Amino acid sequence: MPDGTKVAQAPEADVLTVKEYKSGDKPIWCPGCGDFGVLSATYKALAALQLQRHEVVVASGIGCSSRTPYFMSTFGLHGVHGRTLPIATGMKLANPDLTILVMGGDGDLMSIGAGHFPHAAARNVDLTCIMMDNQTYGLTKAQASPTSLMGHKSKSTPYGVVAKPMLPVLFALASGATFVARGYSAKPNDLTDLIVQGIEHPGFAFIHVQSPCAEFFNTYDYYDEHIKDLPPGWDRHDLKAAVDLALTEENVHLGVFYQEERPSLSKAVRQFEAEHKQFDLVEYVQRFS
Amino acid sequence: MPDGTKVAQAPEADVLTVKEYKSGDKPIWCPGCGDFGVLSATYKALAALQLQRHEVVVASGIGCSSRTPYFMSTFGLHGVHGRTLPIATGMKLANPDLTILVMGGDGDLMSIGAGHFPHAAARNVDLTCIMMDNQTYGLTKAQASPTSLMGHKSKSTPYGVVAKPMLPVLFALASGATFVARGYSAKPNDLTDLIVQGIEHPGFAFIHVQSPCAEFFNTYDYYDEHIKDLPPGWDRHDLKAAVDLALTEENVHLGVFYQEERPSLSKAVRQFEAEHKQFDLVEYVQRFS
């Protein structure tokens, strides 16, 4: 949609491998950080889909997880804390051919960004939102987050968290997301597959990733033990079943909880364009005479 | 909790009637506005509970519905658009003996205020949140709101709303609210009863009120016809049932969907106080020597 001529594209490698999606910059995360797994799954998903680097934008907020764009050779935007979903919505509406990934933390998307999440889901903005949930604030060094469990003691909650943890999968389902899944950073191949599906899904795809913070809240042992696949024969089109499971499970099921087809926002608004007579300014100002 | 001596209380009438809860100011709503019904139910609920006027605070944001505090003889705060829940949280934490009502619109609480709602619910702040849902922005004259139905044409959505409507009852349940109910402004007696229960509930009580905008989006006929009670034998302690119904119904069931006991935020934090050694400043600064 933007004006301006499409610049002749430089010849890309015939087949894009993971290497091509890496930027020169080495991730600055702590050794063992779950985000490494998410990053590598993202590289692999892009390679699997053979997406052109200049047609992909990775948008993020602020946090350890939100550093991701710097490690990718695609376009990227590292914005402010909590506003990534509306930023990405603008990108998609203005330039609907782009593939847009929103990557951020549990704090970024569910605390300061909580007000935007249900609206992006309800609008079915066509993007893939990958939330790296470490149940803590990594970058600001270990305060509680909205997904911290009750009783969790942290620097900011020395006597324990008193709020019920937010359930990201339930929150997404209740908000009207059309693709809702969970992955685990320590299972990057499965995660790759989810990201591929999320990108292919024509609407708001939410992927909740358990991505432990090795430095401040190391939950690998817990998740290694508890993580499991969705029940066999899971019907991803059964919203009620998805909601009921999300309501009771301990955030440990991996796979696609739910998927539905609904016109995406960018599709719907382009429809208006098609349906209504086009104007130019002269015609438009006519109405003021 | 605030310092300062309790001022000798002026003799109140022995029994407080609805009249005593009215301020001198006449509501400035349009004739037929649903908010009249909500206001009168609120008066009646306070009278039913015989709450002292100076121990009640009605907090609101901006919108037609948020004008409510001016028509009450209690304490009140008419703040800014969307921030009422955190304002009320501060009130309750600072002064836990107060009865706090949060009153506002679907725009105030679910659009600009959507980020605060799940957190207030998750924390189980002990207050009663009465949302007057007219599926439109009344005060700014008839733009779409988060509860407007898909396809709804409004001044701001001349080609129809493309987002799925938010489901306030589901949103509250998914966020961890411990009391969730729905009323209808045209049934003020039932609504009074819900508000009484909400105030008595020791935690976050959310009351979704269908309160039509007579001026810009008159839905009386629709609701008069469709509104019905919760199914007979409804078990208000069954979260799954509540969620399942909220997921599928058309926002028409009246009554208490769900109730649960969980320590409220103000209780929980007072507990910290009780459990830990009290300091004065001299003791405190000791640690820096």
Place this chain on the structure above:
Amino acid sequence: MARDDFIIRIGGDTAIGGVISTGDNFTTAAARIGFRTFTFRTYPSEIKGGQAWFQVRISSKPVYSLGDGCDILIAFDQEAYELHRASLNEGGVLIYDSGLVEPDPDGNIVRYGVPFQKIAREELEFVRGTNVLILGVMAGLFGLPPASLEEMVKSRYKRRAELMEKNIQALHHGYEYTKKIQKEDRFWLGTADHKARLVMTGNDAITAGALHAGCRYFAGYPITPASDILETMASQLPRFGGVCLQAEDEMAAIASVIGASYAGAKAMTATSGPGFSLMTELLGLASMAEIPIVIVDAQRSGPSTGMPTKLEQGDLFQALYGGHGDFPRIVLAPASVQNCFRVSVLAFRLAEKYQIPVILLSDQSLSHRTETIERVDTDVYPTTERLRPNGTNPEDYLRYQITDSGVSPMAIPGLDIHTYVATGLEHDERGHPRLSPQTHEEMTAKRFHKLEVARLDIDNEELCPRYGAEDADLGIIGWGATQGSIREAVDRALADGLKVAAMHPRVLNPLPESRLREFINSVDRVLVPEVNYQGQFAHHLAASLGITPLRFNKIGGLPFTPGEIHSKIQEVLVHA
């Protein structure tokens, strides 16, 4: 001698209704046959009920302001009469519903009592026709050909034949009624030039300017008095191939505008004070990441919720200085409805050229008042495209390259293969985070340097016009919608023989320094009138130019009248 430059004010409770529409209809009819009009409207804060009023100045010559007081007052009810009686100028006309209003005797005015409601009820049996009846009376009394009004009524009810019929009847009834009235006043519309002009509000003109400039993405959240920009964009942008989004709040609105611009669209949001305050953090991101955006702030009376339906020029501080850290932004203020179009186009020009957030400060009076304006010749206002990395090898691409102008090429995802990461962290030329003192110094200087270059674009007569005496003793510097009143006041003072001049920059940051200095140096004293309490522009001028201007402030929700400024000029020059 008949006067064809006069001011009509209409007042009444919105519960009765029709105050604004009666005024609007009269205005449109007059404008269609070539009269110049200038309106003002103010709403009560109540949702329904409370006093609204509408004012229109009509003339066969160009009009620049609302004028002083009113010449003709049409009182729908007693409260309206009481509220406005003091504003009726000597020799003026009071028209009132003689069934509802009991005016006091007053020898200085002409009074016409007509039982409007009674006539509508009893003679027309059509109560809802009261407003059109009044229109007919106004036309008869002041010489507006009823044909022009009839045409309007027809087009309005073109799909409801019965209503059309009844309204036309009411119109003529009113018109005929005036034949029974003994005309004692001297107001009479002669003939006008019959030239086709546009009647637009400031919001309309801003929106039209944006559409012309190529704006193809708009996001906003409803707020008075900016909502109609959102509403117009919602209905029109799809017709221009663009997209409009009603966002969940103002942060989401500006965030999505930043995203849309990053992705290549010219993008805008519009809001008023409270929403503008909420945008503070993201304004800084746009400046730091050098993403062009346009923000319209239709100022209203603050602080906080303040007086949402009233005007004030109170957000200048926030526009100039709001936000943490040092970052540049451009601030514009259109001076009239006609000027709104040009300044709106300019906003996009500067935003795109300098990759910087541009704030366009309008205000409630400008947003909602209409003016007859000349047809815009769009060719005069060329559109501007941002600098792209055309031809650069993607490996060598520096998104934040330090250049002479401070402007660096900006790649567009999907169109350019020059991938990069836009960021709010301090960064090197490639856009990689870098927290060294030297980088921060260089990059801060780069970003601010763009303002210095932009200053050269705007430090000119067109964007900073001067008016009045060459050799003035007093120089007035104004901004925004006060221009018309200042201009008329200067004219009156010149007629008094006073030496006064005025300058009215459209760009408030960066300031057109050389024009301003020249002006300041050419006068003895500087007066800065503005509709706010703190003298925000005076403060900015004082700090930026090292002057100590006289301040002249008015608050309360009403615009300056020419008379108020004229008196102030006299006070400074004559009585001082």
Place this chain on the structure above:
Amino acid sequence: MARDDFIIRIGGDTAIGGVISTGDNFTTAAARIGFRTFTFRTYPSEIKGGQAWFQVRISSKPVYSLGDGCDILIAFDQEAYELHRASLNEGGVLIYDSGLVEPDPDGNIVRYGVPFQKIAREELEFVRGTNVLILGVMAGLFGLPPASLEEMVKSRYKRRAELMEKNIQALHHGYEYTKKIQKEDRFWLGTADHKARLVMTGNDAITAGALHAGCRYFAGYPITPASDILETMASQLPRFGGVCLQAEDEMAAIASVIGASYAGAKAMTATSGPGFSLMTELLGLASMAEIPIVIVDAQRSGPSTGMPTKLEQGDLFQALYGGHGDFPRIVLAPASVQNCFRVSVLAFRLAEKYQIPVILLSDQSLSHRTETIERVDTDVYPTTERLRPNGTNPEDYLRYQITDSGVSPMAIPGLDIHTYVATGLEHDERGHPRLSPQTHEEMTAKRFHKLEVARLDIDNEELCPRYGAEDADLGIIGWGATQGSIREAVDRALADGLKVAAMHPRVLNPLPESRLREFINSVDRVLVPEVNYQGQFAHHLAASLGITPLRFNKIGGLPFTPGEIHSKIQEVLVHA
């Protein structure tokens, strides 16, 4: 001659670790026996890895600043050596891990190479003891009694006997090791006064001041460098009978603070730039509804996310002018850690007394550096309670009564029976919405009048001290954490025979105008040094006092050193 006023800098990669804790431990041990200390620390932006450094100045006499460069550099690795070598003063000492660092030959410094890591690994078989080993070496080389360090190690590991043992061994190993070193430098800690002082950071002192002033509600959202105020409040407030909330964002934080204060608690929030920008709208509500709140903004290098771990004085504009509409707020800036306590108490005093939002501007250096400070005598800082409607008949109660001071009695729900509605709409004295010009004028004047009355409280020597020559040619006006460096620079310039003086107001709005004017009038020229790009305070002074000060700006994330300001003084007075 031995020098007992010297500066140690320690640098290294955080992946190795221990840079900050080594410095902190040495500092605490020195302070415990009566030395004055002044520290500075800076973190990398990486989560793990990247260069951190710590600096401490130690003296037996009071110290006011970080000083210039460093006298002793302890390089943990090669990169640290390279980063800091140029900062090592002539005659200084380089201590380095001879297994990791290869220093260039340099005849102007003394070098002690010790294979720290190797010793720890091979001799102690305790790699994690490297830092304590270094501490032992530092103690031995510069005369700190090892007993004081031993005590610290003991208390730190009091619950882990084995670790305690190993660390004490490492400590003594390091101390003994120095006997093998030929000491060639002249730095030696003599004896100090053994007086008990406190070692606090600015954040600690602000928190302690707030607790003393009666703050019983705190809400915040984590952000560098303010997070530790939230963390301390979370652990301490319950012990004082108060409540602390980690909010979901900064808007919720300030909103809940407004609610808590409305409900009667003294309430505060703390944040840094991005969060402060998000609070803009609600700041206006607090001012309009006259609800006392305290906001700490621990400034960091902006704009946008900027350089989150670096210092800058870049949020002054936002503090003074941020927000739509005209509304008053008070802005304070503590000048040192010692001063933080007092200014924090003052913040609550002014907030409660004038029912107004008070912004306390700290910065990253002040937030995180420690100083040895004198024990606070809390009696000197009385607490203040807000005016209540005691005795008034509730029927007659006017929440927003217009009074001589502009301050009106504020009822507290539950305690007072004087119910009212606090509001952000313009309102009459009772608090009822009222949108008339007259009400808006009167109420705006009332709200701003409070600043004029508050000015009388703060326009005094205590809160606006003057320093230096009586008959100065050059007057320096500074604000915030630059005080120490300015003071030392003035001392050096006075020693040069230059006539220079300094003034350092703690209150930036309202300005202590009479003290400032007197000072300005007493000097020929005014210089305003500040750590920002635009010269924000200079701008404010220029607009407010009609002066045109010389500006001296530094950005990049490091504080002014005394030497930099001294050179500037010389440049202005000698070389000009």
